[in-house]
Amino acid sequence: MKKKALFIPFIFFVIVVFCCPSTILAGNVSKNKKPGVHQLRSPVRLTMTPGGDLLVSDYQPGMIVMVNHKSLKTTPLFPIEGRPLGIAYARGHIYVGNASKKCVEVYSRGGKKLYQLNGEIKKPTDIAVDAKQGCVFVVDAAQKKVNLFTLKGKFIRTFPGSDPENEILTNPTGIAVNPAAKEVFVSDYGDKTKYIYPRIQIFDYNGNLLDTIPGKQGMFGTRFSRPQGLAVDESGHVFMVDCYSGEIMVFDRYNGNTLKTMAGYGTDPGQLRLPLDIVIDPGTNDIYVTHNRAARVELFKNGGAL
Amino acid sequence: MMNRRILLSLSFGFVFFIAIIAVNVYRPESTGALNPWHGDCSICHSVHSAPGQALSNDAVVEVLCLSCHGPGGSAATVEVHTNTSGSSYPSFRMTCIDCHNTHDNMLNCFTGINLKSVGRKITGATYARISTPNSGIREVVFESRGTSVGDPSLHSFADADQDGNGTYDGSCEVCHTLTRFHHNNSGGNHNHQLGRTCTNCHNHDNHFHR
Numbered sequence: 001m002k003k004k005a006l007f008i009p010f011i012f013f014v015i016v017v018f019c020c021p022s023t024i025l026a027g028n029v030s031k032n033k034k035p036g037v038h039q040l041r042s043p044v045r046l047t048m049t050p051g052g053d054l055l056v057s058d059y060q061p062g063m064i065v066m067v068n069h070k071s072l073k074t075t076p077l078f079p080i081e082g083r084p085l086g087i088a089y090a091r092g093h094i095y096v097g098n099a100s101k102k103c104v105e106v107y108s109r110g111g112k113k114l115y116q117l118n119g120e121i122k123k124p125t126d127i128a129v130d131a132k133q134g135c136v137f138v139v140d141a142a143q144k145k146v147n148l149f150t151l152k153g154k155f156i157r158t159f160p161g162s163d164p165e166n167e168i169l170t171n172p173t174g175i176a177v178n179p180a181a182k183e184v185f186v187s188d189y190g191d192k193t194k195y196i197y198p199r200i201q202i203f204d205y206n207g208n209l210l211d212t213i214p215g216k217q218g219m220f221g222t223r224f225s226r227p228q229g230l231a232v233d234e235s236g237h238v239f240m241v242d243c244y245s246g247e248i249m250v251f252d253r254y255n256g257n258t259l260k261t262m263a264g265y266g267t268d269p270g271q272l273r274l275p276l277d278i279v280i281d282p283g284t285n286d287i288y289v290t291h292n293r294a295a296r297v298e299l300f301k302n303g304g305a306l
Numbered sequence: 307m308m309n310r311r312i313l314l315s316l317s318f319g320f321v322f323f324i325a326i327i328a329v330n331v332y333r334p335e336s337t338g339a340l341n342p343w344h345g346d347c348s349i350c351h352s353v354h355s356a357p358g359q360a361l362s363n364d365a366v367v368e369v370l371c372l373s374c375h376g377p378g379g380s381a382a383t384v385e386v387h388t389n390t391s392g393s394s395y396p397s398f399r400m401t402c403i404d405c406h407n408t409h410d411n412m413l414n415c416f417t418g419i420n421l422k423s424v425g426r427k428i429t430g431a432t433y434a435r436i437s438t439p440n441s442g443i444r445e446v447v448f449e450s451r452g453t454s455v456g457d458p459s460l461h462s463f464a465d466a467d468q469d470g471n472g473t474y475d476g477s478c479e480v481c482h483t484l485t486r487f488h489h490n491n492s493g494g495n496h497n498h499q500l501g502r503t504c505t506n507c508h509n510h511d512n513h514f515h516r
Contacts, residue, residue, distance in 0.1 A: 173380065
């Protein structure tokens with residue numbers, strides 16, 4: 001009788017351990033297929049909320065997805081009408097670049113559409129916010145401009161100027177801000193037919209070009225060729241993903257020197273194919289990257305440490 | 307002694323000059339002319355210090371294409387061709403260069419020129435072909451966008467052999483054998499949205515799904 005009493009809980013234990021769904025693999029958000037868990041299909045941009053959770057724009061299903069920074073569980077937050085690109089978070093509001101509607105829409109965390117930014121936008125590929133200054137910067141890849149709005153959606157200005165000879169931005173893609181220095185960083189593919197090489201352009205909040213981090217070094221040296229998402233850490237170091245080489249690169253803001261290179265193209269763990277955006281968790285120095293071809297978000301533990 | 311040096315320098319200069327002309331006039335057979343919207347070689351190729359495993363396999367080419375044509379790029383957004391989720395048919399994945407010759411708009415078997423770089427140079431033929439998943443290598447013709455953009459439907463995405471030559475060579479129908487409509491043979495239903503622009507509903511940026 002006693003043996004039977006022990007045997008039944010043992011069988012129950014075995015069933016629970018071996019038959020329940022496997023736990024989430026670190027850094028591989030897409031593995032979990034439990035009900036209520038969103039399977040990412042084409043993650044583009046991501047941003048971090050003050051609580052540390054990640055918000056991801058998933059292009060193909062038109063979904064804003066929340067990723068728990070500890071468990072890496074993906075939860076569908078709300079769908080949008082169209083295809084989301086850039087995403088940013090400020091004061092409880094989520095700013096989403098809508099590629100289909102060619103605008104930036106502002107949602108509550110519950111997914112209620114509140115208003116949209118008031119200006120002509122064609123392809124809002126990335127958004128950065130300085131909540132303290134009340135600034136929303138939107139990269140328009142089609143118009144090759146950065147548009148500046150207030151948090152409430154009022155248009156302030158566009159930069160750089162429309163002088164075609166300047167060509168300060170030729171193929172802009174990603175954006176980040178450093179609120180401490182009031183600087184805006186914009187990644188730009190350049191235009192090799194005009195001998196304009198890939199670069200990161202640094203502006204002040206008024207749109208004046210301050211500095212350039214070049215992708216080309218010397219006559220033949222190529223540091224990066226397809227710069228996409230950007231992030232700036234608390235020390236002012238500039239983090240960038242190159243969506244072609246699959247590399248995460250870190251630059252010194254002032255002299256442009258490469259401080260660190262991680263990842264690289266490939267299918268092995270830690271390698272990336274078409275990474276599109278990057279954020280740094282200031283509390284842990286962990287790095288999160290949208291890995292588009294693998295349809296997941298990658299976590300690089302302590303990747304922000306130099 | 308001085309004359310020999312000058313002669314040697316002139317010889318090197320001449321050889322260098324000829325080499326530059328040769329490189330610009332001759333292009334390897336596999337590349338052909340460049341599409342005007344892709345500019346020159348350096349848009350995609352970095353001869354010195356090429357990042358990644360430059361152009362060594364299809365997957366790398368896919369990432370290269372999507373670096374501009376993916377959701378983060380400034381060019382028109384597209385995706386590779388897959389079957390719909392939950393499909394009862396075998397899964398497939400057609401990447402960019404399964405359908406497109408990235409270097410050139412090729413001549414087709416009717417001596418017209420295909421749009422959007424559709425078709426590849428396969429098995430020595432000088433005109434555009436596609437290696438289909440289960441129908442072997444076929445000629446592909448894509449000269450018209452279809453009636454919905456005001457062009458004739460002949461040689462569009464799927465024209466149900468409008469020219470009556472017995473081959474179903476539109477850029478969509480050329481491969482299809484398991485779809486509901488527009489197979490690459492005379493069987494089945496060829497009336498669905500005949501001659502229209504398939505990608506208006508089956509979007510290229512959504513894996514050609516509806």
